[in-house]
Amino acid sequence: MKLRFGKLKSLVTLTAFVLAAITMASFIPTGNLASYSGTVKPMEFYFHYSDIPVSVAGLQTKYFINTTRFFRFSTVEEAYANSFYKPIGLPKIDIDFYLYPNLAGPVTFNGLWQVFIWVNASAYKPATFSLHFQEIAVGGRVLWDSGVLNPTITSSIGAYVGVPIYCYNLTVSLVHTFNSDTSLLVEVEVNAGSSADTRIWYDSPLFPSKAILPAEDYARPAWVKTCSVDNSETNLFYYNASQSERVVIVRANVTDPFGGYDIYKVNITIVDPEGNLVIDNEDMTRASDGLWFIKYSNVYEMNWSYPTTALVGNYTVIVSVIDNNGLYHYNDAGIYYPFVEEETHTFTMGIIVYYDPSFLITDDVGEPLPNAQVYITWRNGTTDILPRYTATNGFINLSQVPAGNYGFTVLWKDLIVKQITIHVDSNGPYTIKTQVFQLTVNVFGNDGSIIHGAYVIIYTQSGVGYGLDLTDSAGKAIFKLPSGTYRIEAYYATDYWLTTIKSSATEQATVSASTSKNLILKDYPPAIWSTTGFWILIITIMIAIVIAICAFLITLRKRTHM
Structure with a gap:
């Protein structure tokens, strides 16, 4: 792009430009419903x-397009000083503008x-115009x-240029899906010949050069969900819940292929079962952080703390998304349509039922686990x-x-052996099987005889005693242990043929896992x-x-x- 800035000619000329701009504004082609x-x-x-400069399409540029009307040149003098200029002697002027930020998501432009x-130019001249579009990846x-x-x-x-500043609508029919x-590169060429100078005006509320593209993809709510105070997703709430729990958290995932900057506002309305507006078109708050400005998806939320007088029945949530085009269309025409998208969601207000639930804590073979520590998350x-x-x-x-x-966190021997969340909707019982395993220790004499009454002690690798028991008539001692490696010691003392044997x-x-281990007393029975x-x-x-x-x-x- 070849760029030259001209000097201010005269106050008279500028005044003529302004009057021409105001006069010709009514001739700007506009769309209809x-x-x-x-x-x-x-x-x-x-x-x-x-x-x-911004980095886009593998290069750096100071010229870009986006959906905002944050114009840089607010006066005619500023717009004139920064306009694109072709002097006499050169045949044409061309400009390149890039969509920035890059597309956050795929979008299809289909139509005109x-x-x-x-x-404007220094003389009334016929001119030719051309357009050129490209899709360019990050690396160029x-x-x-x-x-x-x-x-x-x-x-x-028509296709003439003159001293007054005119607006030209250059239209082609295309369809393309961008990744x-x-x-998007927008390249415009104006050729008024070499006998007149030419200017292209832009980035000014007085001369708002722009592209209007027929988009099939735009800002919209992808989904709407309701959550309870513990952030779990639910569609059921209770009017007689405790004060801290009488909250409906509404979350909406809003997607926009042009990035989060293009979202003007996200509003919410909640309608009760009788058609009353309990929330009337209130703003939702963006919960996403970080690079929300260029992100495709951003989550918005709003909390409704409802009273004990809330009606029982189904409530309708309506989330509406308005983008920058909707804002400017409202400023120009008094309505947001068609630049508003809606999504609805339904939740139910019911009566809370209280339960007396019981919970059975077991080891991995289903036997009760007495004296286990249990912490509950409410x-x-x-x-x-x-505990x-x-x-x-x-x-x-x-x-x-x-x-x-x-939520339940179960500890055994000061180790966490189970963490689980249980949905309670009855008295139960609810069974919680832990990772506590049965270790069966069998004690035998050196002749294979069953040893009854032997002391069996379980130690951790660090020497901490985890259990003490006597073998039963079958020579068994059973321990409930968390996963790990243990040292097993067995001691037996008795009188054998009038001799004390240890x-x-x-x-x-x-x-x-639940398992067994055999211990042999090598010194019992003695010869x-x-x-x-x-x-x-x-x-x-x-x-x-x-x-x-x-x-x-x-x-x-x-x-x-x-």
């Missing part, structure tokens, strides 16, 4: 200038593409090229400071709580000849034998002497 039918909307993009430019790669187009020209003097994160998002403890049967009970989502065994077990009882028995037998032999000999001797 018929053009707004269907899904295509004529979106206006104004030509702007920035002192600081119009470019309105304000032009051209994805689509319309080629040079000869537009239909609409103005009060997300690309830019519907309003608060969590117990002190509740399960009874011997593994139950905890709540009383007079409303339906809703409740024996022990140690094993290691990794627990990630029988190592016991006191055995030797007492042997000695007793030997004494008995000696006595018997002596008695026999005495008897034999008596018989011999007779």
